Amino acid sequence: MQQRARHFPVRRWILAVVLVASVVAIGCATIDDLAPPIDATVLQLAAAHEIDADRLSQGRALYITACARCHRPEPVVRYTREHWDRILRRMSARAQFSPDEAEAVEAYVQLTLQAADLSPGGDP
Ligand code: HEC
Numbered sequence: 001m002q003q004r005a006r007h008f009p010v011r012r013w014i015l016a017v018v019l020v021a022s023v024v025a026i027g028c029a030t031i032d033d034l035a036p037p038i039d040a041t042v043l044q045l046a047a048a049h050e051i052d053a054d055r056l057s058q059g060r061a062l063y064i065t066a067c068a069r070c071h072r073p074e075p076v077v078r079y080t081r082e083h084w085d086r087i088l089r090r091m092s093a094r095a096q097f098s099p100d101e102a103e104a105v106e107a108y109v110q111l112t113l114q115a116a117d118l119s120p121g122g123d124p
Pocket residue numbers: 063066067068069070071074087088091092094095096105
């Protein structure tokens with residue numbers, strides 16, 4: 001009887017730990033997975049388009065902050081470049097971006113995708 005009484009709290013405790021751990025794991029998988037940091041490949045692609053690192057950082061910062069005002073930031077790689085073209089036209093208006101800000105976010109998203117395509121394991 002006593003064994004039985006102890007049995008349930010332990011299981012509940014394990015369940016609680018598993019739940020908290022998954023929430024933490026999901027939480028930790030956030031920003032860099034959703035909005036990848038600007039790496040050397042992205043910078044190289046940007047240079048070819050005469051876009052500098054500051055502009056990309058501005059784009060990423062807006063993506064993480066202004067774009068996440070209404071919803072969580074979407075994973076950049078979830079949509080194709082063509083799809084993003086259409087999404088960003090709508091969402092930049094929603095975010096009330098200046099043309100300059102809209103361009104910065106677009107540069108960040110498009111070049112990040114382009115770089116992902118070029119990286120091993122990405123679609124060519
Ligand atoms: C004023 C609120 C608001 C802001 C700011 C906003 N969004 Fe959205 N977003 C929405 C809503 C609402 C939806 C749900 C679908 C819809 O209504 O189009 C959505 C949907 C999306 C989707 C899903 C794809 C789709 O076609 O529905 C993506 C991706 C997205 N937003 C990205 C962004 C990005 C990137 C930015 C910054 C440029 C941004 N959002 C800023 C409100 C916002």
